[in-house]
Amino acid sequence: MSLRSVIAVIGVLAVVGLLVFGLASKGSSGLAVGDPVPTAPLPKLDGEGSQSLADYRGRWVLVNFWASWCPPCRAEAPALEEFQRRLRGPGFTVLGIDSRDLSDDGRAFVRRYGLSYPQLRDADGGVSHDYGTTGLPESYLVDPRGKVRLHSVGQVDEEYLREEVEPLLKGGKG
Amino acid sequence: MTARALAIAGLALALLAPAAVGAERASLTEIEKQVMCPVCGTLLQLAESPQAQRERVFIDGLIAEGKTEAEVKDALVAEYGDEVLALPPGSGFSLSAYLVPIFAFLIAAAALAVGVLRWRRAGGGGEDGPGPTEAGPSGEDSERLDADLARYDL
Numbered sequence: 139m140s141l142r143s144v145i146a147v148i149g150v151l152a153v154v155g156l157l158v159f160g161l162a163s164k165g166s167s168g169l170a171v172g173d174p175v176p177t178a179p180l181p182k183l184d185g186e187g188s189q190s191l192a193d194y195r196g197r198w199v200l201v202n203f204w205a206s207w208c209p210p211c212r213a214e215a216p217a218l219e220e221f222q223r224r225l226r227g228p229g230f231t232v233l234g235i236d237s238r239d240l241s242d243d244g245r246a247f248v249r250r251y252g253l254s255y256p257q258l259r260d261a262d263g264g265v266s267h268d269y270g271t272t273g274l275p276e277s278y279l280v281d282p283r284g285k286v287r288l289h290s291v292g293q294v295d296e297e298y299l300r301e302e303v304e305p306l307l308k309g310g311k312g
Numbered sequence: 313m314t315a316r317a318l319a320i321a322g323l324a325l326a327l328l329a330p331a332a333v334g335a336e337r338a339s340l341t342e343i344e345k346q347v348m349c350p351v352c353g354t355l356l357q358l359a360e361s362p363q364a365q366r367e368r369v370f371i372d373g374l375i376a377e378g379k380t381e382a383e384v385k386d387a388l389v390a391e392y393g394d395e396v397l398a399l400p401p402g403s404g405f406s407l408s409a410y411l412v413p414i415f416a417f418l419i420a421a422a423a424l425a426v427g428v429l430r431w432r433r434a435g436g437g438g439e440d441g442p443g444p445t446e447a448g449p450s451g452e453d454s455e456r457l458d459a460d461l462a463r464y465d466l
Contacts, residue, residue: 205351205363206366207361207362207363207365207366208362209362238350238351238363238392239363240366240367240370240391241391243366261391261392261393262350262392262393262394262395262396263350263351263395264393
């Protein structure tokens with residue numbers, strides 16, 4: 139093989155490699171029911187330390203992605219807080235993840251709606267991307283083994299929480 | 313002499329200091345061109361989403377506090393991560409965004425230079441090489457053209 143051919147092959151491989159890298163880094167198929175959830179640690183919204191979904195292994199967790207600038211997130215917040223107050227315990231919690239939001243705005247949102255469940259901060263949207271979220275809000279019910287059992291795109295309400303989420307929690311272990 | 317030099321230096325400082333402060337002063341319009349609206353995926357300058365409005369309020373607040381442009385951008389990175397910057401940072405993997413085009417340009421220029429040298433060595437365009445072909449028809453075409461023109465000769 140001539141030097142010219144080697145250079146051409148290397149050039150083509152470099153271009154193909156860049157394309158594959160671009161697609162792999164941008165593409166995200168999203169989590170499906172049964173998939174394990176990402177466990178990358180995230181800083182707490184209140185700024186004190188960090189947490190990971192792995193810390194909640196053994197509990198049901200309703201992971202809720204939200205942002206203060208998102209109107210449906212405001213609309214669903216009271217229902218999530220009411221659900222948390224009613225069912226929180228050693229076996230369940232709601233976990234909020236404030237995504238691509240100003241931290242002060244996020245903290246003000248938590249105060250305004252009196253949210254008592256733990257809140258993490260996904261500043262650059264990296265974890266939202268890993269989950270494959272397509273917008274805000276989105277919620278994932280994660281079972282005690284760390285696998286997705288329900289996925290909801292858009293605002294959740296009392297009816298969804300009572301009829302879709304609660305039976306799974308009361309049904310026992312995932 | 314010393315007093316005169318001091319006076320000149322003082323005058324120069326008095327003239328340059330406000331200009332330096334002006335250069336440091338941050339402006340929302342300028343920063344909007346350099347940062348992204350992370351949710352919209354566009355320059356903040358072009359974004360009109362609620363999140364973009366909050367980002368503008370945040371920047372305005374920092375400017376009101378007297379922060380420089382660099383400090384405002386640092387604060388935005390602290391809030392949203394590196395992706396908020398329209399231009400990637402010049403370190404780590406992001407550095408490749410600057411280096412790859414330079415290397416690509418150099419390789420293309422080198423390839424062009426080598427190609428031109430080979431072409432010239434092969435005689436293409438050289439002084440000893442064959443000159444350009446004469447323009448216009450020749451041979452049979454020329455005769456036919458003359459005949460056709462003769463038919464229209466009045």
